[in-house]
Amino acid sequence: MSMIKRGVSLYSYQQEYYLRQMNFEDCIRAVADMGADGVEIISEAMIENFPDPSQEWVDNWFALLKKYNCVPTCYDAFMDGRIRGEEMISDDEAVQQMERDIRLAKRLGFKTIRVLCAVPLRIIERTLPLAEKLDIILGIEVHSPFRLATPWLDEYIDFIKRTGTKHFGIIPDFGIFVKRPVRILVRKHLRAGATPEIVDYVCQCYENNVPSEEMLAKVNTMNPNSEDLFWANEAYHYTYCDPKLLAQYIPYIVHIHGKMYEMTLEDGQWDEYSIPNREIIQVLKDNGWEGYICTEYEGQRHYHDMEDFDVDSVEQVKHHHEMLARYIGE
DSSP, rough: OOEEEEEEGGGGGGHHHHTTSSHHHHHHHHHHHHHOOOOEEEHHHHSSSTTSOOOHHEEEEEEEHHHTTEEEEEEEOOOOOBBBTTTTOOOOOOOOOHHHHHHHHHHHTTTEEEEEEOOHHHHHHHHHHHHHHHHHOOOOOOOTTSSSSHHHHHHHHHHHHHOOOOEEEEEEEEEGGOSSSHHHHHHHHHOOOOOOOHHHHHHHHHHTTOOHHHHHHHHHTTTOOOHHHHHHHTTTTTOOOOOOGGGGGGGGBEEEEEEEEEEEETHHHHHSSSOOOHHHHHHHTTTTOOOEEEEOOOOGGGGGGGOOOOOHHHHHHHHHHHHHHHHHHH
């Protein structure tokens, strides 16, 4: 039986939460209602009086987890690198931010912290002693445009091997497995005036791994408008890695973001349009990976140009979990 478990990043409900259509308890209830139990929290957005929540808020957090039979899975930390305009913060200030988040994550019962992919190794090295002391695992997010099997990731993996630390690993985001362009984003560019012929050509190039330089050279001969050029560049900001590459990173994966843009119903079953989840999860199962995949829905932002847009994030996430449960083998 697979030991892969299901959870939800509350980032998935950002739209409803921002518009006050869902409160904090609603978000946690929605996780439980779909048969999941893992809750990933967005620190700055959802912790009242961040970074110093009252004990009353903390007590209520634990009460809600108990009420809905949920568990804290991952604390999403951020790095405010430019708090003084264009001036970058110092390494000491970056370490202070990281250590602040480690202490708060511990207070809220989390075992894992998502570290943004832009945080350099030297900062992680300086904060790791506190993480080890408090038994918190730091996970660098492998997020598009970064990839697996690259010198960028190798530096972090080499550090883990060299030190033998059990308190640092990686958090792959399924957005690095976008096999075909995000369809709802394609439609958004078409609504904005992109040329269908050019849009289709760019999509074909992406799916066939045509180098961006070659694709752009051809697009520039097709009398493109500004929206065409915008799309041609944006399409290649997405990333496709072969899911088989995950196998070599199994010992270092501490958590997973199940990125999702659009769920589609085909032959009575729900699936994500752009990401080959079946292949990805099969690699995880074949290699005995254990841990949480937390859904991270980001499709809602691609409808905001429509006056009458109506996207139900809860329903999208629910369908994503129907798919996850099927592939996990629950």
